[in-house]
Amino acid sequence: MDRLDAMQVMLTAVECGSLSKASRILGQPLATVSRKVSNLESQLRADLLIRSPKGLELTPAGRSYVTAAKSILEQLAEAERAAAGEYSEPKGDLVVTAPIMFGRLHVMPVVIDYLSAFPEVSVELMLTDRVTHFLDEQIDVALRIGDLPDSSLIATQLGNVRRVTCASPAYLASHTVPAVPHDLVDHDVFSFEGVSSNTIWRFWSCGKELAVPVRSRLGVSNIDAVIEAGLAGAGVIRVLSYQVADYVRDERLELLLESYEPTPHPVHLVYYKQTRLPLKLRAFIDFVVPRLRSRLTAYFGHSD
Incomplete structure (x- = not known):
């Protein structure tokens, strides 16, 4: 039995909460994952997991073993990174994720500059509007817009973006x-929801939230299409400020109800806490943070 491989399978199963999910992440048949965990328990002569319909639970022996195994694997990974030279110079692969439009407009230009500055590093930039999971998709660093849940991730705030209401001068x-x-009830509005849904646009006034029901004339599942409808003079749209900043600057869209805007959304760069960051990741953080802060300040007038 490959003890280190069995440790990794065990840790993945515990972090996922089920053997079946661990098998998908590891790309191994469920029977193989189950056998490796069982063989590990036989080798140790101890029950590590309690399997139930609700998922996996660790036994007292399992909790002790997982703590030790995690430490061993982290030390091994650090030794491998050191041997590969990741602590002597930035080199290797980084997986970075960001929301689609924010990534295209702001992250991509900075990543290109980073690659020019560090020729021994390669970056896989995943642009998606869904929430990615660091473990499942082996993410190194992520750009997140919005409030963050409590977690073991390290978060560095880069600035804020606003939720704005706007329309074209022609409209x-x-x-x-x-x-x-509440004047919006007399206007044509466009949103991500379907035309038959009860859409609520939330604003802020005198320390209180205002919930305004609007009926969308067109429900679109793509933000670019919503913005195109606004530019065409079809009606009022509601988007994040970075998504229309250039159009507002060029006076193709006008901001509405600015004094009623809700609290801005924070923008964070997040990554896993590690005893010793690989230089490729440390270099990326040091390179990206000031540049993205500068871009957010240039676009929206403040970064915090």
Whole structure:
């Protein structure tokens, strides 16, 4: 039995909460994963896991073993990184993830500059609007927009983005400009929800939230299409500020109800806490953080 491989399988199963999910992540048949865990328990002559319909639970022996195994594997990984030279110069592969449009507009230009500065590093940039999982997808670092749940991740705030309401000058020329959020009931609006859904746009006034029901004339599942509808003068749209900053600057869209905007969304760079960061990751953090802060400040006037 490969003891280190069995340790990794065991840890993956515990972190996933089930053997079946661990088998998918590891790319191994469920029977193989189950056999490796069972062989490990036989070798140790101790029950490590309690299998139940609700998932996996660790026995007291299992908790002790997992703590020790995690330490052993972390030390091994660090030794391998040191031997490969990851602590002497930035080199190797990094997996970075970011929301699609934010990644395209802001992260991609900075990553290209990073690659020029560090020729021994390669980056896989995953652009997706779904929440990615560090363990499942082997993410090194992520850009996240919005409040973060409590976790073991290290988070560095880069700035904020606002949720803004806007429309084209052509649309506003033929409609009364809304003075308060409830004026939107008389306007054509476009959103991500379906046309039959009860859409609520939330604003803020005098320390209180205002929930404004609107009926979308068109429900679109793609943010670029929503923005195109706004640019075409079809109606009022609601998006994140970075998504329309260039159009606002070029006066192709006008911001509405700015004094009623809700609390801005924080933008964070997040990564796993490690005893010793590989130089490729440390270099990426040191390179990206000031540049993204500068971009957010240039676009939105403040970074914190």
